[in-house]
Amino acid sequence: xxxxxxxxxxxxxxxKDPGAVPYIRIQxxxxxxxxxxxxxxxxLNVYKQExxxxxxxxxxxxxxxxxxxxxxxxxxxxxxxxxxxxxxxxPPYSRPVNMMFQSYALFPHMTVQDNIAFGLKQDHKPxxxxxxxxxxxxxLVKLSSFAKRxxxxxxxxxxxxxALARSLVKEPKLLLLDEPLGALDRKLRESTQFExxxxxxxxxxxxxxxxxxxxxxxxLASRIGVMNLGQIVQVGTPSEIYEFPTSRxxxxxxxxxxxxxxxxxxxxxxxxxxxxxxxGCTIFINHGVAAxxxxxxxxxxxxxxxxxxxxxxxxxxxxxxxxxxxGIAYMGDMSVFNVKLDSGKMVKVTRPNLIRHAEDxxxxxxxxxxxxxxxSGVVLTT
Numbered sequence: 001x002x003x004x005x006x007x008x009x010x011x012x013x014x015x016k017d018p019g020a021v022p023y024i025r026i027q028x029x030x031x032x033x034x035x036x037x038x039x040x041x042x043x044l045n046v047y048k049q050e051x052x053x054x055x056x057x058x059x060x061x062x063x064x065x066x067x068x069x070x071x072x073x074x075x076x077x078x079x080x081x082x083x084x085x086x087x088x089x090x091p092p093y094s095r096p097v098n099m100m101f102q103s104y105a106l107f108p109h110m111t112v113q114d115n116i117a118f119g120l121k122q123d124h125k126p127x128x129x130x131x132x133x134x135x136x137x138x139x140l141v142k143l144s145s146f147a148k149r150x151x152x153x154x155x156x157x158x159x160x161x162x163a164l165a166r167s168l169v170k171e172p173k174l175l176l177l178d179e180p181l182g183a184l185d186r187k188l189r190e191s192t193q194f195e196x197x198x199x200x201x202x203x204x205x206x207x208x209x210x211x212x213x214x215x216x217x218x219x220l221a222s223r224i225g226v227m228n229l230g231q232i233v234q235v236g237t238p239s240e241i242y243e244f245p246t247s248r249x250x251x252x253x254x255x256x257x258x259x260x261x262x263x264x265x266x267x268x269x270x271x272x273x274x275x276x277x278x279x280g281c282t283i284f285i286n287h288g289v290a291a292x293x294x295x296x297x298x299x300x301x302x303x304x305x306x307x308x309x310x311x312x313x314x315x316x317x318x319x320x321x322x323x324x325x326x327g328i329a330y331m332g333d334m335s336v337f338n339v340k341l342d343s344g345k346m347v348k349v350t351r352p353n354l355i356r357h358a359e360d361x362x363x364x365x366x367x368x369x370x371x372x373x374x375x376s377g378v379v380l381t382t
Contacts, residue, residue, distance in 0.1 A: 014047040015223065021084070023048040023206055024069070024174065029078030031064055038064040040230035041078070046223075051200050051207045053217040056227035057253075062210045065227075066176050069208065070099045083173055098172035100180055104163035106151040113138070113147040116166045123170070137165040140199060157188045164196070168203065177209045181216060193219045214254050218242065226250050242302075247382045251300040258306070258347050259380075260299045264291060272379065273318070274299060278345040284318040286374035291381050298380045303350040305376035308337055308362060312369050319377075321370040323347065325362060339368060 014020040022045035031039040039061040046052045054062040067073045068080060071092035080087045082096060098119075106115050116137055120130045138144045141161040151159055160180065167175055180196070181189045197220060200207050211217050217224050218238040225232045226241065226249075234241060234250045245251035248259065262276035262283060272291075274283040276299065283299050291297055313320060326346065327338035330353075337349045349370060362368060 014050075015045070020047060022046060022081075023050070023083060024208070025079075025081040026065075026069075027079040027081070029065070029068065029075045029080060031061075031068060031073060032076045037230055039068070039075075042230070042232055044225060044232060044235065046206065046208060048206055049204045050222045051197065051209065051220055053209045053211055053221035053224045054227055055211055055214065055217040055224050057212055060227040061230040062227045063178055066099075066178055066208065066210050069174070070097055070176055071095050096173035097176060098167045098170055098174075099176040099178065100163050100167040101178055104159050106159060106162060106166075108151050111148050111150060112143060112154070112162050115151070115162055116169050119166065119170045133169050137169045140168075140202070141165045141195075155188075157192055160192060161195070164199065168199075168205065172205065174206045174208065177207060179211055180209060181211075181213075189216070190219075196220065218254075226253065228253075243378075245300065245378060245380065248298055248300075248380050251378065251380060256303050256348055257300045258303065260301070260345070262297065262299060264289075264293060264295050264297070267291075267293065271374075274379075278341070278343050280321050280341055280343045280345075282318045283377055284374045285377050285379055289379045289381075291379070295381070300378045300380055301372055301376055303336070303348045306347070306349045306370050306372045308339070308349045308351060309369050309371075310362065310366065313371055316369075319372050319374060321347070323368060323370065325364050325366050325368060328362075328364060335362075337362065337368075339370060341370075 024046035026042055026044040029039060029042045030037065042065060054065060056062045064073060068075055071087065071090060087095060107118065110118070113134055117130050117134045120133060135144070138147055141164060143158060143161055143165070146154065146158060151162070154162065181192055193216060209220060221238055223235060223237055224241050225235045227233065228249055234246050236244070241250065241254055245254065251257045251259070260276045260279040260283060262274035262279070264272060265275045265282070266273035267288065269288045271287065272285045272289050274285070274297070276283050285299070321341050323339040323341040325337060326340040329336040332353070334350050334352045337351070339347045339349055341347055347370065
């Protein structure tokens with residue numbers, strides 16, 4: 001990297017600006033392998049200096065989409081533009097892109113320094129420039145004192161940082177990361193997530209990350225594209241995806257959720273009431289929904305949005321269910337309660353462990369009351 005070079009300031013939430021020009025533009029892209037459609041008519045805009053995550057389960061098409069951006073696969077139909085340039089027919093080595101693989105693919109016989117310098121040497125860069133840029137990268141990923149070590153002498157997190165430095169040293173406009181933290185243990189993965197975010201923020205490079213880990217995507221991303229069966233089913237910020245899922249699939253895939261089937265019995269522009277046999281009560285939502293009268297739909301309520309008490313609320317009515325404790329998991333920072341409602345429906349509730357010895361401790365086989373706010377439920381029609 002050139003000394004003193006600073007990234008251009010990023011526009012805050014450029015996807016909300018109608019005049020913003022996408023850095024990556026994917027237009028109606030489909031990829032077929034014989035009779036199998038891996039990516040199905042996907043359109044997506046990603047903006048400069050975003051850290052965008054493609055999130056989905058195995059076989060959903062996210063890695064195939066990433067490989068098409070890198071140039072390792074060609075779309076069956078559709079167009080891909082990077083920085084305004086059509087990528088059709090442009091080979092991987094001619095694209096303003098670098099890719100970091102899950103395996104890291106470090107050369108075992110080379111030192112850390114030589115691994116990072118490899119691409120620059122292949123491009124026949126001047127020796128002084130190579131030394132300066134490698135030194136800068138080693139400092140950025142905090143591995144200057146490990147420059148002469150071989151990969152087998154490093155921890156998993158250190159090897160991950162070497163692979164990242166090697167990917168960034170050529171100053172790509174776009175860095176593609178395929179399950180970059182998948183090989184790390186949980187604690188190391190959590191700490192490395194923040195390192196990755198800090199590095200991306202310092203350099204201002206556009207990152208596109210593929211992951212199947214919901215927590216990883218929620219931590220890293222400026223926005224998330226949730227994929228299922230070759231399609232992007234929702235795009236939004238982590239909070240939008242979590243708090244306002246647009247389908248049952250997204251609500252269920254991101255985090256943990258309770259879903260109550262029901263039927264609209266009363267509605268207006270400002271509210272809707274839903275009769276739910278599963279919940280054993282009427283569910284009141286304090287905003288209108290786009291659904292016909294008497295429509296059958298689903299209400300999603302996150303476990304942390306539900307309060308759980310021994311005693312019944314002062315007013316027993318809407319958004320108020322009754323059941324018995326069927327299971328408890330102590331997680332340290334919180335406890336998870338499985339509650340079997342009178343209808344037989346199983347509901348999950350979480351409660352933070354704010355003190356070590358709670359006087360109102362809830363235990364197995366106790367009858368409890370559940371209640372949630374009218375703003376907590378999300379109505380899903382698909």
